[in-house]
Structures are given as structure tokens and as C-alpha cells.
Amino acid sequence: MSERRPFHRPQPRYWWAHKPYLAYTLRELTGVAVALYAAILLAGLVCLWRGPQAFDVYRKILASKGSLLVHLVLLAAVLWHVITWFQILPKTMPKLILGGRLVPPRSVTAIALVLAFFCSAGLLVVVIVIGALS
Amino acid sequence: MKHVTINRSAPKRSVAPVFWLLFGAGGMLSALFGPALIILTGLMLPHGWGLPASFADFPHVLGFVRHPLGKLVVLAVIALFFWHGAERMFLTLKDMRAGPLPLLRLLTYGVAALLTLVTIALLLAIEF
Secondary structure (H helix, E strand, O other): OOOOOOOOOOOOOOHHHOOOOOHHHHHHHHHHHHHHHHHHHHHHHHHHOOOOOHHHHEEEEEHHHHHHHHHHHHHHHHHHHHHHHHHHHHHHHOOOOEEEOOOOHHHHHHHHHHHHHHHHHHHHHHHHHHHHHH | OOOOOOOOOOOOOHHHHHHHHHHHHHHHHHHHHHHHHHHHHHHHHHHHHOOOOOHHHHHHHHHHHHHHHHHHHHHHHHHHHHHHHHHHHHHHHHHHOOOOOOHHHHHHHHHHHHHHHHHHHHHHHOOO
């Protein structure tokens, strides 16, 4: 009489749509946005390979109002990814100890966010300067 | 004291760290440069905001993609972004118990692997 009959706590089917798991679900959904953006770029690559006419069609679609809206939504999702990614960073990296003191996780997040801002802003400035000089 | 020799075979190696590495690389790349990339390719280039209109035309983009460094950038962004999304979707669908694991792997890692190969093939077909 030793057959295991472990207790499984019942869990609602749509647990991920409710608090507190909703924050997790929203964070994971940013991965869909990142993949979707890659798909848009890949579509551009396909059109580039097919030739100038196909690429002009791609450019027309990208210049449309719908595309603008899609990219604004993607931008918002990726900005949420940036914030949550660096909130997780102190938990996934080894403890950072400087001068014998633990650097608080919040500081790690703040420093990484500043770095991310300068990376993105730097790339934009470089491209704009190249555009202005050419 | 009695000595017991335990004959254990080496633990089976998991391939999970490979996917985890690709996920992390894509996550970091998109966290550092993602917003700027979307603003550039989705907002500024198509609408000619703040950049010369010629930057988005066929010869310019072809020139960028024909350069070895341009190819590397395009491959890194597209492939790593796909792998990042695939890992997130796989783990979330697994937590949601959305289906059998082999099917979920095929729909996430499988698609990312296929699209990575397509990207490499296109970059080679466009030539240097």
C-alpha cells in the first residue's frame, strides 16, 4: 500500500490571464513583438532579393498608416522589454560586490537602463549624423 | 568502514544552455538597440523623417546588405531576435500547458531554426 498519490493543487486553466501572473504573461509577450519585428525585417530582405520592384512595394507598405501604427505598438512593447529585461538582470547575473559591499539590485537595473539609453540614442545620433553629412 | 563504489554513467548533457544562450544574446541585443532599430527602420526611414530620402531606396539598402559587416548586422538582428522570441514563447506555452512539448518545440525552436537558415540563404543569394 505504498502507491504514491501526490496532491495536485487545482489551478484555473487561464491562470496566466490573472494577477499576479498577468505581469509575467505581458513580459513574455514582448518576445512575440521582438520576433514580429524580425519577421518584418526578413520580409524586407526577401523583397530586396527579389529586386527593385518588389522592394518598392515593401517600401510603400512600410510607409503606410497601418505600418506606422504597428511599429508604434512594437516600439512600446520593446520599451517594456527593455525595462523588464534589466529588472531581471540582477537576478540572473552573479552578485556584484564592489569594495566589499553588495551593489543593490536596483542600482544594477538603473545603471543598465542608462547604458541601454545611451546605446539606442547613440545609434540614432550616428545614423542621423551620417545622413546629414552625406 | 565499507566502501561502496557507485558506478554512474556521466549525466546526460542537455541542449537547453544553447537555446538559453541564443535567448540571452537576442534579449540583450534587443534591449540595448531594439528601440533605436524600430525607430530607424519603422519610423524614420520609411517616412523620410530626419534622414535623406535616398537612404531607404533600393541601391542604398542593397549596398548595405552586400557589405560583409552589413550582412553580419542583418543576420545577428534577425536570427537572434527570432531565437529570443522562440525561447520566450516556448517556455510560456509550456507553462500554459498549451500542447505536447515536441509540438511546442517544433512551433518555436523549429520555426526560429528554419527562419535563420532562410536569412542565411537570402544573405548569400544577395551576394557580396
